[in-house]
Amino acid sequence: MSGPVNHEAFHRAQSGAEYFGRAAEPNDVDAHYAGLPSWAIAHETVTRKETDGRPVPQTSEYPATSPDAGTDTLRGVPTHVGNRPPSYPPRPLRCPSVRDRDGFAAFSPAVLLDGAEVGRLTIRAASVRGDSHNWEGSCRQDAMTVTRIGPPEAEMLLLAVADGVGSAALSHIGSYRATRQTAEVLDQEAESVYLALCAQNEGELCGIGNKAVARATEKLRVGWELLARQENRPYADQDYATTLHVLLVPTDARIRERVLFSVGDGGLFVLRGGRWNPGSPSEDGGVLDNRTEALPHAYRSVKASLLHSAPGEVLLLGTDGITNPLTQKDPAFAQHLAAAWGGPEIPSLSDFLWQAQTRAKSYDDDRTVICLWEEGA
Template identity: 75%
Template sequence: MRDGDAFAAFTPAVLLDGAQVGRLTVRAASLRGDSHNWEGSCRQDAMTVTRVGPPEAELLLLAVADGVGSAKYSHIGSHRVTRQATLHLDREAENIHAALTARDEGELRAIANKAIAGAVSDPGIGPEHATTLHVLLVPTDARIRERVLFSVGDGGLFLLREGQWHQANPADDGSLLDTRTEALPHAYRSVKAKLLCSEPGEVLLLGTDGITNPLTQRNPEFAQHLAHAWGGPEAPSLSDFLWQAQTRAKSYDDDRTVICVWEGSE
């Protein structure tokens, strides 16, 4: 507490959450990395698991953020941005639901840019709060198979299908000319959106780069271990998920935040 950063002093090393929304099962964990443990610094990642929108257009909202290490208050930024983005996307829930139903990726991108710009306009978010952000929105209506991912910066989405991990991140359109790390608040105009579909039996994994980097860079042992742990028909218990989320990957010691979604069949 005497360091003068009360937010850091109150930030827990581990967050664990879970939910059952209709046929959707969610497990979520945010863990302080070994490097931050060694330094005695707080966890810079943040996450949000909630529902937005009215019953007829309800969406499961999952968000992860990774504070940029060089920004003094990035741990505060990641926390605030996930929550501010959620508030703004809640106001757009009916429009998001309609755009998903229409499979209108252009409209989804426009909604994302408006919502994220509104989120980072909060006077409490500045350059010293720099953070990445990834938001996955899943309709709770099982008849709608479309999902959308909004992304800024490293990390993102994987899909586990038939025992194999597949990247599901938006393509980089080359529009970002700034040489700084792609992060909020300065990169609010470069929010990318991707429309995708998933089927019962497939698993969606949303994460910060503490988990997506080992998967992206094809650490076979790590990827196979998690595919085996999370590829079954049943979601793990909260305690098992936390244990599995802590699986070590050689040379990766950053914070790790991971949210997985399972969908059961009728």
């Protein structure tokens, strides 16, 4: 990378009249702007104030300060819970190199941020490289997908998170592809899923989920095995090992049922009455199912959990980078996020990202979290 850019020198060198190929008198504002190429106008003009009836440009390296900017506060380092912050530095450090011969890892961003509003539903989603991966210079192994599937009469939001197994060499590829391939297959099954949701038929939903994940897994396997042959290397399922959780939510507010398809740890929580409640119970009705199954080899282990949701509740879908600290004995982390995400205001994208990065000692894994709010009737 090149050295830091001196923005002041940049503007001095490029804002002169000779640079744009014409001379302009000092007060000839219209001529000045007529001589600017279109790409330069955004850099040159921040505000144009009226003075003596003539527009005068105000150039600045930064946008003009708003009247109430004095009350703004920089977020700074993400906050932490507990007596001491984690030992790792709270910022991205090294990153993968193209020379590592893993193009996918080299071009994977440390942070993904997404959001949407669909009718009365609002989504905020973030996937953040963990402190340990930042320290090692390895890539983020988590993945997420936020999209819509199905025809208009059976449309659903699809929210998916996946956590690549740390010991698997290509799990970052496995997690990324698993969320997208499963979304494509479930789109083809959307009408069947929608009918089963309306009928609250958990058995039917479990069957659909198992078949969909099996089909997605088989397509991925075929592609990965072909690539391995082309690159003259062995193929093994465990190289791509990843967990997967997919939440489907009808966009029709009259349908109150949701379904979660799950393989492996992580899962769903519901913020209700200021407390985080497991949304994907185990068969005995206890805590979240934290089995170690992972795709692609565990495609027969898909669990389907039917959930009835009410407006005002917050659904949180996450990898174990966030679900594990939510369930720790010290409730400070859970209480902190309950206060941040259970208030009257839905956070902006940037606020959500900052809140999602709340740190807790001993929890340094990648963290992916998708929250869903629903406006009351």
